[in-house]
Amino acid sequence: MKEIGHWINGKHVAGTSGRFADVFNPATGEVQARVALATKAELDAATADAAQAQIKWGATNPQRRARVMMEFVRLLNRDMQKLAEALSSEHGKTVPDAKGDIQRGLEVIEFCIGAPHLLKGEFTDSAGPGIDMYSMRQPIGVAAGITPFNFPAMIPLWKMGPALACGNAFILKPSERDPSVPLMLAELFQEAGLPDGVLQVINGDKDAVDAILDNPIISGIGFVGSTPIAEYIYGRGCANGKRVQCFGGAKNHMIIMPDADMDLAADALVGAGYGAAGERCMAISVAVPVGDETADRLIEKLIPRIEKLKVGPYTAGNDVDYGPVVTAAAKANILKLVESGVAQGAKLVVDGRGFKLQGYEDGFFVGPHLFDHVTKDMDIYRKEIFGPVLSTVRAKTYEEALGLAMDHEYGNGTAIFTRDGDTARDFAARVNVGMIGINVPIPVPLAYHTFGGWKKSAFGDLNQHGPDSFRFYTRTKTITSRWPSGIKEGASLNFKPMD
Numbered sequence: 001m002k003e004i005g006h007w008i009n010g011k012h013v014a015g016t017s018g019r020f021a022d023v024f025n026p027a028t029g030e031v032q033a034r035v036a037l038a039t040k041a042e043l044d045a046a047t048a049d050a051a052q053a054q055i056k057w058g059a060t061n062p063q064r065r066a067r068v069m070m071e072f073v074r075l076l077n078r079d080m081q082k083l084a085e086a087l088s089s090e091h092g093k094t095v096p097d098a099k100g101d102i103q104r105g106l107e108v109i110e111f112c113i114g115a116p117h118l119l120k121g122e123f124t125d126s127a128g129p130g131i132d133m134y135s136m137r138q139p140i141g142v143a144a145g146i147t148p149f150n151f152p153a154m155i156p157l158w159k160m161g162p163a164l165a166c167g168n169a170f171i172l173k174p175s176e177r178d179p180s181v182p183l184m185l186a187e188l189f190q191e192a193g194l195p196d197g198v199l200q201v202i203n204g205d206k207d208a209v210d211a212i213l214d215n216p217i218i219s220g221i222g223f224v225g226s227t228p229i230a231e232y233i234y235g236r237g238c239a240n241g242k243r244v245q246c247f248g249g250a251k252n253h254m255i256i257m258p259d260a261d262m263d264l265a266a267d268a269l270v271g272a273g274y275g276a277a278g279e280r281c282m283a284i285s286v287a288v289p290v291g292d293e294t295a296d297r298l299i300e301k302l303i304p305r306i307e308k309l310k311v312g313p314y315t316a317g318n319d320v321d322y323g324p325v326v327t328a329a330a331k332a333n334i335l336k337l338v339e340s341g342v343a344q345g346a347k348l349v350v351d352g353r354g355f356k357l358q359g360y361e362d363g364f365f366v367g368p369h370l371f372d373h374v375t376k377d378m379d380i381y382r383k384e385i386f387g388p389v390l391s392t393v394r395a396k397t398y399e400e401a402l403g404l405a406m407d408h409e410y411g412n413g414t415a416i417f418t419r420d421g422d423t424a425r426d427f428a429a430r431v432n433v434g435m436i437g438i439n440v441p442i443p444v445p446l447a448y449h450t451f452g453g454w455k456k457s458a459f460g461d462l463n464q465h466g467p468d469s470f471r472f473y474t475r476t477k478t479i480t481s482r483w484p485s486g487i488k489e490g491a492s493l494n495f496k497p498m499d
């Protein structure tokens with residue numbers, strides 16, 4: 001059995017805890033490797049080494065750090081196919097989708113090449129008589145990232161890119177479900193010239209996470225995952241005096257106005273609802289057509305498109321639209337929620353419950369499901385399903401549709417499909433959700449903007465990537481300076497303005 005350890009001080013290191021988690025091939029259901037689960041002692045030792053390595057890295061000029069990012073981009077492109085296949089084999093998503101996962105992370109590294117510009121401070125000449133005032137952004141020291149299974153390349157890169165470019169050391173605790181790609185990224189960073197010890201990849205579960213939360217050296221934590229864990233990490237990390245940003249779960253609504261291009265809306269819903277088997281935090285899981293006539297037209301267009309979806313293993317290449325979900329437990333949870341939807345009175349108009357794939361009977365495949373007549377009180381509406389299940393809630397008016405998105409506890413992403421500019425503008429202005437698509441179903445902002453939800457989808461105040469990430473991974477120091485020739489007045493005991 002293949003054993004996956006940690007990446008510490010520039011080397012692969014076996015775990016010492018004796019505890020392991022199974023890494024599955026979700027397409028076959030087989031265990032393909034086991035990953036070591038770190039102890040607090042392992043995490044603490046790796047963190048102490050990272051703190052040592054950070055001193056020199058933090059003092060390296062930003063342009064040199066940016067050159068490491070530049071070379072890393074070249075290496076990621078060189079190894080794209082290999083990385084994508086490794087990613088698909090542990091996650092289950094198709095290879096083209098895995099390449100998208102890597103590409104969206106790579107774009108954040110490209111953004112980080114701008115570190116010399118992004119780290120520039122502010123300067124006020126003559127803030128007072130003979131007095132200059134300036135600020136600089138300094139690394140926070142050792143930062144840590146705790147990441148989910150669903151984007152094993154993109155999200156670690158969103159975290160480690162800005163953290164490293166800002167001059168920090170970084171401890172990554174990736175998901176134990178698909179740990180191989182994060183380790184490959186660490187190898188590539190070494191090849192790109194990153195000094196050993198500056199990036200440590202520690203595999204593990206709650207024990208490793210708790211060790212991060214309690215480690216006194218780690219001063220900032222970026223988390224992405226489900227909301228209950230986000231809340232836990234935010235609370236404990238903040239209580240320990242760290243800066244913490246946590247991004248949680250989602251229930252993204254797409255509103256379809258009567259004037260929308262219905263073919264465009266149906267295609268968008270199929271891509272955003274079922275791509276990656278629905279295991280995306282920006283997946284659309286709720287369709288809200290406005291008016292019964294719109295709903296009828298939409299459902300009529302959705303059914304044949306959904307029934308045509310091809311579900312299969314990543315090895316089947318372009319013949320597959322989406323792959324298995326990540327574990328048997330995830331599959332069981334999705335199917336349980338589907339049953340609850342039926343029991344609570346929703347109409348299952350595409351029923352994927354009987355889905356079987358010959359030769360892959362033990363794989364974690366879930367057929368596509370479409371519900372109509374879903375209501376606000378149902379579990380399938382309230383909970384994040386994180387599977388290929390789209391719920392349709394019929395709204396009578398635009399205000400009712402807007403209210404649904406507003407009242408839901410999650411606020412990650414949302415979209416509106418319409419040909420009317422006024423309605424789209426009103427929606428973007430009023431809805432209390434972090435990322436909005438106008439005729440765009442998955443509005444994931446590009447690397448130079450920032451990514452983050454509202455309400456129970458995010459805790460903390462700065463977003464991921466873009467300029468916010470450079471603020472999160474640095475702290476500001478402001479210097480007020482004058483030179484002896486400017487000091488002429490003798491002592492002053494008053495707290496006074498600089499005039």
Ligand code: NAD
Binds near residue numbers: 175229386
């Ligand atoms: P998860 O919360 O189960 O795990 C995320 C991380 O937390 C993993 O590294 C895991 O090892 C760790 N973890 C799990 N249980 C823990 C515990 N009890 N104590 C401490 N640490 C623990 O999430 P997941 O299943 O890997 O990912 C799917 C979730 O992530 C979905 O809810 C999805 O919406 C969300 N997500 C959100 C975003 C976003 O930016 N908002 C992006 C991607 C995924």
